[in-house]
Amino acid sequence: MSEEFPGYRGEALQLLKRAKAEIGDIIRIVKDGETYEGILIPRSEYGDDKHIVVKLKTGYNIGISITATTKIEKIGVGIKPTFIPPTLPEQKPNLPKVAIISTGGTIASRVDYRTGGVRPALSASDLYSVVPELSEIANIDAEILFSLFSEDIKAKHWAEMAKAVAKHIEKGAAGVVMAHGTDTLGYTAAALSFALQDLPVPVIMVASQRSADRPSSDAATNLIGAVNAAAYAPFAEVAVAIHETTSDRGIVFHRGTKTRKCHTSRRDTFKSINTTPLAKTANRKITMLTKDYRKRDTSRRLSLKPNFDERATLIKFYPGLNPEIIDWHIEKGCKGIILEGTGLGHIGNYCLSAIKRAVEKGVLIAMTSQCIWGRLGMTVYDRGRDLLALGVIPLEDMLPETALVKLMWVLGQTKDREEAKKLLTKNIANEISPRTEFEGAQGENE
C-alpha cells in the first residue's frame, strides 16, 4: 500500500506511477476501446490490485479494472482546494441558542471533489457558510462529536450522544439538533428517547439522503426545519426531522421510537409506523399532528439514563431458522432476545424447545413482528398461546428495531429479571401505541 496512493497496490499502483498521476489529478484511461476521464480518487483498504477508481464529470465514482492493454494518461493537475476562512455572524441576543451535535452522515458532510471522499462540515462557521439562513433562526453552538458512518454507531455511542445532549441542555440550549447518517438513525432515535427522559426542550435528529453540495440535496431544508423546531417547537421529545414526501416542501417530525428507514434512497425515507407523525413544518410554521405530547417546559429537569447493555440480540425468524442459534447466543452471554416473528407473533414449532431452554436460563425473550405494521395478537392462535405459556413477552406494536434498543437500555437499568420484564412492557417513550377504534374495526379483533 502506498501513502501517496491510498488503497492502491500492485499493478494498479505501477500504472499510476508510470503515468505520473497523483490523487486528485484528472486522468484518461483507455481500455478495450473505451475511454474514461475523471479525477483519480483514493481507494479503501479492502480493494484488490486490479481497479482504478475515478470520479466522472457526472459526479459518479467508477472502478475500472485494468488489463494488460489498459493505458493511463494524466490530462490535468489536481485542483488544490482554496480555503477562505468563513466569518461567524454576530450573535443576535434576541435569538434562542440551539446546539447542533454532529455524529457524521451525509447531512454533516460535503463531497470533496478533489478526493471523492466525504468530510465533515459542521463547525459553526462551515454551517453558516453552507446554510446562511440559520443565522436568522438561532445562535448556533456546533459540536462535532463523531465523524461516523451511521452503520458503525453502537450502544456506546448512544450513551455519549445522550450525555452530549444533556450537557447542552444544562448550558441553556433552547433545543438540540443531532446530525446523523440515515442508515441507523431509527435505532439511535429510539436509544435517545429512552436515555433522555423528562426532556424540557426538543431533541431533533436530522439527516439527509444527499450531501449539501449536490443540486438535489435535502440537507439545507432538513437542517433549517430541524433548527427551527429545536428553537421554537412546542414539543419536548426526541423526533426525527425528514422530508414528508419526495417533493422539497414540508418537513415532518417522526417520534424517535416509532420510525424506521423505509426506502434506500428516497428523501421521505422515514415513516411513522403504527401512528401519525408528531408534527410537521413548512415555511417555519410548526403544526402539531397529535394533542398527546410532552410540552416544552424549561423548568422541567432532564432525567439522564444513558446506560445500555449490548448483551441483547435480534433474531429474525425465517422458514428453516436453525434454533441452535438461540442456544449459541446464550452461551455467548446474551441476556435478552428480541424475536422478529411472523404475523401476530409466531415462530416455527421447531424453535419452541430452544426458547423454553432460554427462558429457563433466565434470558428475556420478547416477540415483535416482521410485518412491521400492526399489533401482535398472541392469544388468537395456538402457537401464540404456546409461546406466551413458555414465557415469551409480547411487545404489542413496538418496532423490532426499537424493541432491541429498548432491551439493551432495560438491561442497562436493572439486573433484576422481573423488573426488566416490567420495564420492557411499560410504555416509556410512546414506543407502544394505545389501541384505537380503527384497529378495533380493521385490526386483529375484527
Add this chain to the structure above:
Amino acid sequence: MSEEFPGYRGEALQLLKRAKAEIGDIIRIVKDGETYEGILIPRSEYGDDKHIVVKLKTGYNIGISITATTKIEKIGVGIKPTFIPPTLPEQKPNLPKVAIISTGGTIASRVDYRTGGVRPALSASDLYSVVPELSEIANIDAEILFSLFSEDIKAKHWAEMAKAVAKHIEKGAAGVVMAHGTDTLGYTAAALSFALQDLPVPVIMVASQRSADRPSSDAATNLIGAVNAAAYAPFAEVAVAIHETTSDRGIVFHRGTKTRKCHTSRRDTFKSINTTPLAKTANRKITMLTKDYRKRDTSRRLSLKPNFDERATLIKFYPGLNPEIIDWHIEKGCKGIILEGTGLGHIGNYCLSAIKRAVEKGVLIAMTSQCIWGRLGMTVYDRGRDLLALGVIPLEDMLPETALVKLMWVLGQTKDREEAKKLLTKNIANEISPRTEFEGAQGENE
C-alpha cells in the same frame, strides 16, 4: 396429561374432574368475585397446570388462572356436532378444471366452536358448502396436502407443493389455487416462483386473515377471486391473491417474488414491493396492471425445479451485531448468507473481517436492505465499495425474504460457486425489477 382433557394437568385437571366437566361443555368459573362463562376447550401441550381455557360467547378464548378459592361449575353439556354430509354439485362440462391444494392456514379452516380448535375444511364438498359460488366458476379438484400453520412450513414443504402443482397441471388443470396461512406465504410464493418455471397456467396462492365462518371473513371473496383467476386469468405466473384495500371489494394479485406480509392483521396485509401488482379483479373481471407478463399457454411445458438446500441463512444487521455469528453459521455448514444490511447496502465496520473470512471459505454472501423499499446502491459510499471488494454480492431491489428463498433454491440447483453466483444475480422470476425513470428521478441516482 389426560387424554380426555388435552393439555390439562395438576390442579387445573383436578378442578375440572371434580366439576364433572368435559371438553366442549359450558362451564362457569368464579374467581375473585368475577364470573366467566364459556365452552371448556383443550390446551396446547406447553401449558402450565394453573390455567383453564374457555371460549367466551364473544368467540374469544381466555385463559383463567386458578387460585385456592376458584370455583368451577358445569352449566351445560357440550353440543355434539351434527354432521350432514354435503353433496357434490354435478360436474359442468363447459367449465374449466381448477385444482385447490390446501396446506393449512386460516383460509382452509373453520373454527370448531365445540373445541375452539381450527380444523381444515377443504375437501371439495366442504368447499362447495362454504362457498357455493365456486360451482359456477369451475369444476374443483380439491386436495389437502398439509394441515400446517404456515410458520411451520419449511423448504421440504415447498418442494412437495411444487410437485403437487406440477401433478395437477399435468392432469389438465386450467390453473391451480394453493391455500396457505398468511404468516410465511410470501416465502412460499417466492419458492414456487423459482421451482415452477415456464408455467403454462396461473398458480394462485390464496389466504385469508379471518376464518370463513366469521362475519368479517375475507376467505370467500379471496377464494372466489383466486379460483376465477386460476380458471380464466391471462397470466401464467405464481401470484398471491389478497384484498386490495381493507374494504371488501377488490382482490389484487401480487407477484410471488415481490410481495410480503406488511400488517399483522389487516385484510390487505400483502403489498407489492418496488413494483406494481400483476393484476386485479372485481366481479370476476380481471384487469392486468402490467404489460410485461408471461401469458397463459397450455402448450408450454412446465419446467419443475423443486430442489432447495436449507444450508442458507438470513442475518439482519443491527448496531452491535456480534460478527462471530457469521463464523458460527459457517461452522454449522452454512453455504450462503443473505445480509439484511442498512440503507443502500451497508453493515458495521466491525463485521468486515468476518465477511472476509466467510468469502475466503467459499461461502456466498449477498446483500439486501432492511429498508425493504428501494434498490441497493453499493458504489455510492465507501462502505458499499469495501463490501463489493470483499466479494459481497449486491441483490438490487430483491426482498430479503425472497433473496433467502432464492439462495436456498440456487444452492439446490448447483454445487459450483461461480454458477451459483450467476444464478443468484440473474433475474429468474421478476425478483429483480428493472430500473425505472421514476427511480432515476427520485431514487439513489438523484
